[in-house]
Amino acid sequence: MSRAGGGGAGSAIGRAGCGSLCEQCRVRGISVCRSIEPAALDELERIMTRIELPAGRVLFDEAAPAEGLFTLVDGVVKLFKMLPDGRRQITGFLLAGDFLGLAFFNSYAYSAEAVTDATLCRFPRDRFLALLERHPALEKELLGRASSELAAAQEQMLLLGRKSAKERVASFLLMLARRQQAAGRTTVALAMSRHDIADYLGLTIETVSRGIRAAAAEGLIRLIDRHHYVVVDDRRLRFAAAAE
Amino acid sequence: MSRAGGGGAGSAIGRAGCGSLCEQCRVRGISVCRSIEPAALDELERIMTRIELPAGRVLFDEAAPAEGLFTLVDGVVKLFKMLPDGRRQITGFLLAGDFLGLAFFNSYAYSAEAVTDATLCRFPRDRFLALLERHPALEKELLGRASSELAAAQEQMLLLGRKSAKERVASFLLMLARRQQAAGRTTVALAMSRHDIADYLGLTIETVSRGIRAAAAEGLIRLIDRHHYVVVDDRRLRFAAAAE
DNA sequence: ACGCGGCATTGACCTAGATCAAAGGCTCAT
DNA sequence: ATGAGCCTTTGATCTAGGTCAATGCCGCGT
Secondary structure, X not given: OOOOOOOOOOOOOEEOOOOOOOOOOOOOOOXXXXXXXXXXXXXXXXXXXXXXXXXXXXXXXXXXXXXXXXXXXXXXXXXXXXXXXXXXXXXEEEOOOOEEOOOOOOEOOOEEEEOOOEEEEEEEHHHHHHHHHHOHHHHHHHHHHHHHHHHHHXXXXXXXXXXXXXXHHHHHHHHHHHHHHHOOOOEEEOOOOHHHHHHHHOOOHHHHHHHHHHXXXXXXXXXXXXXXXEEOOHHHHXXXXXXX | OXXXXXXXXXXXXXEOOOOOOOOOOOOOOOOHHHHOOHHHHHHHHHHOEEEEEOOOOEEEOOOOEOOEEEEEEEOOEEEEXXXXXXXXXXXXXXXOOOEXXXXXXXXXXXXXXXXXXXXXXXXXXXXXXXXXHHOHHHHHHHHHHHHHHHHHHHHHHHHXXXXXXXXXXXXXXXXXXXXXXXXXOOEEEOOOOHHXXXXXXXXXXXXXXXXXXXXXXXXXXEEEEOOEEEEOOHHHHHHHOOOO
């Protein structure tokens, strides 16, 4: 269970008009909003809607008309694509501060679903694009994000196309640790199920389980419980991930 | 062997100052340059250098400082990442009109190498970024390209993570056909080697060969020779690709 | 406190695709 | 034309990881 983020107004759902929500937002400095100067903040706030999404709830479906863009304020969200017969590939896990929904065609390229309870800001597409016109810095911010997402996607292609099961799991453990260290944590939370991890790594749940167990048995990580671990030997973990 | 593109000035290498090169360029209407108004075209041309790259030559290496941005005018270029032990994943094949080299960190996220002889326009990074400031349409164009590349990357993750060998090969044959149909061709050129295809699909050359042969045997495509084919049964090919 | 249902783990087996091996067949330089 | 070397194809094994099956574990609701 994760807590909502907006400065004590945790249960505030709907149009936010008070003028302090964005200013005091916990992702103010790490989301796309950081590129908006303080003076223009309430312009952003006027078009924004707060959304609380319980774990497991779908935010939008692949191929649905892309009418909203979102900033993730709290929680974890997964993005995925599916094949007609139900096979699924998770293309990314988003954490607080991440942006989603950008689609230059008119429909989403993937589905989005909450992994944990999540809090998001929703911006209507047309209004947000209009805002973009007036704020080149925001556009630059989006371009920057798109290109680092692209780099991450290419890294993931390398993983999916060429790494062994063990290397994939090690890479994943390492990646999660890095992202959460960036947020100051030492114990890493595995918010998602083994099933989600499997669908992210192109493996089965059994192989993921064996991979995590092996990493623990070899002393690369220490498992606190099924959903928490600590990186014990960063150097060897990097090596196991074929990352150097 | 592909021919150079710039309106009869095929062998022109180096700074281009004549003022007509860009205007008459064969990718004028499909490259990022289409977002530059005619009047500002020679501003672009002043910072541009034409490059002829023979097949097999490396354009830049992963992790090298990203000092240039490029538009592919003619030929085919592959982008790839490598693991320390030599395993390789090709993340994309670029055709005429495609843009490459965007790196929001200061070094390239991948290597680029010519598959066939290729012609490119090179823009020095700093000058190009400066141009971006003055041409919001160009920035919008880049954002659009980045986000459709991202969508393609996610599609490829689905392929690499969840499709069978046969489905991967069918998807590839279909994708190439689509991209070349867009350029008006009915016979599809397989410019790249089986090795490159394998490294793009996360397979081995043997499996790729068997997959292509099977597709031909089943009447999905007709092989003209080893490097050319025609799509015979689009509907069944899409089905074989698990694309519907 | 208890029991139910969904996760996760562990083990035994099986298969898609890798690996190994051997021929063709093109391309290119002489 | 000729031959060398590479690319591609085809066939025969081998194995990483998938599939199937059983058990354990944990959280949740009553």
